[in-house]
Amino acid sequence: MNYLGNKLRELRASKGLLLRQVAAYIEVDTALVSKLERGERKAKRGHVEALAKIFKVNEKELITLWLADQVFDLVKDEEVANDVLKVAESELKYVKSSAKE
Amino acid sequence: MNYLGNKLRELRASKGLLLRQVAAYIEVDTALVSKLERGERKAKRGHVEALAKIFKVNEKELITLWLADQVFDLVKDEEVANDVLKVAESELKYVKSSAKE
DNA sequence: ATTGACTTGTCAAATTTTGACTAAAGTAGA
DNA sequence: TCTACTTTAGTCAAAATTTGACAAGTCAAT
Numbered sequence: 001m002n003y004l005g006n007k008l009r010e011l012r013a014s015k016g017l018l019l020r021q022v023a024a025y026i027e028v029d030t031a032l033v034s035k036l037e038r039g040e041r042k043a044k045r046g047h048v049e050a051l052a053k054i055f056k057v058n059e060k061e062l063i064t065l066w067l068a069d070q071v072f073d074l075v076k077d078e079e080v081a082n083d084v085l086k087v088a089e090s091e092l093k094y095v096k097s098s099a100k101e
Numbered sequence: 102m103n104y105l106g107n108k109l110r111e112l113r114a115s116k117g118l119l120l121r122q123v124a125a126y127i128e129v130d131t132a133l134v135s136k137l138e139r140g141e142r143k144a145k146r147g148h149v150e151a152l153a154k155i156f157k158v159n160e161k162e163l164i165t166l167w168l169a170d171q172v173f174d175l176v177k178d179e180e181v182a183n184d185v186l187k188v189a190e191s192e193l194k195y196v197k198s199s200a201k202e
Numbered sequence: 203a204t205t206g207a208c209t210t211g212t213c214a215a216a217t218t219t220t221g222a223c224t225a226a227a228g229t230a231g232a
Numbered sequence: 233t234c235t236a237c238t239t240t241a242g243t244c245a246a247a248a249t250t251t252g253a254c255a256a257g258t259c260a261a262t
Binding site for chain 3: 129132136143145
């Protein structure tokens with residue numbers, strides 16, 4: 001339920017960096033980075049992008065996790081959660097079949 | 102991209118109701134109902150519930166569309182949109198396999 | 203006890219959402 | 233056309249949510 005945060009913490013560990021170093025790099029408070037990693041706060045897109053840079057990973061990969069966590073939050077307590085994803089998928093297919101708009 | 106709104110308009114038409122009548126029932130301004138139907142404003146859960154009642158349809162059905170539209174909005178402009186849904190699905194599976202939390 | 207890494211709590215500021223209100227635009231009948 | 237009525241568009245203040253710094257706290261190692 002916090003795929004992005006887990007990933008960020010993994011990455012940071014693998015580089016042997018401290019919260020404070022990551023925080024300095026993305027120009028936020030150390031406490032905020034801690035919260036992002038633990039999913040207590042939602043990152044902004046800009047944060048995710050900066051983090052992808054510092055960790056030298058594909059930005060899309062992190063953005064995907066970032067969005068997935070948000071989608072998850074939206075439906076996690078719903079019994080219709082799976083149906084929701086199905087319908088959303090069909091909406092996506094619909095627009096991508098380039099029915100304009 | 103506005104499955105709920107379209108559905109609401111269909112339902113209203115099928116019952117031969119005016120915006121003003123629906124609005125009175127759910128106790129909001131007529132203009133708001135118009136906007137909900139056209140997806141210009143996001144309904145609140147309570148609105149969706151009330152609308153399910155007035156139209157005598159399964160509440161879950163409308164809630165599903167309501168949530169799906171929100172998920173769609175979140176990912177519609179993302180190239181990773183489909184991946185996002187996949188990951189979200191896996192997050193869902195993970196929690197439902199009752200790994201606690 | 204001190205130091206350093208991380209976490210937690212708080213809060214004001216900033217941003218976003220909300221929905222009524224008003225006015226405009228569209229529609230149909232006389 | 234005139235008129236009555238439905239629907240849509242624009243505006244805006246109030247309400248709700250988000251944001252992130254700051255300060256204080258915990259914890260581990262020394």
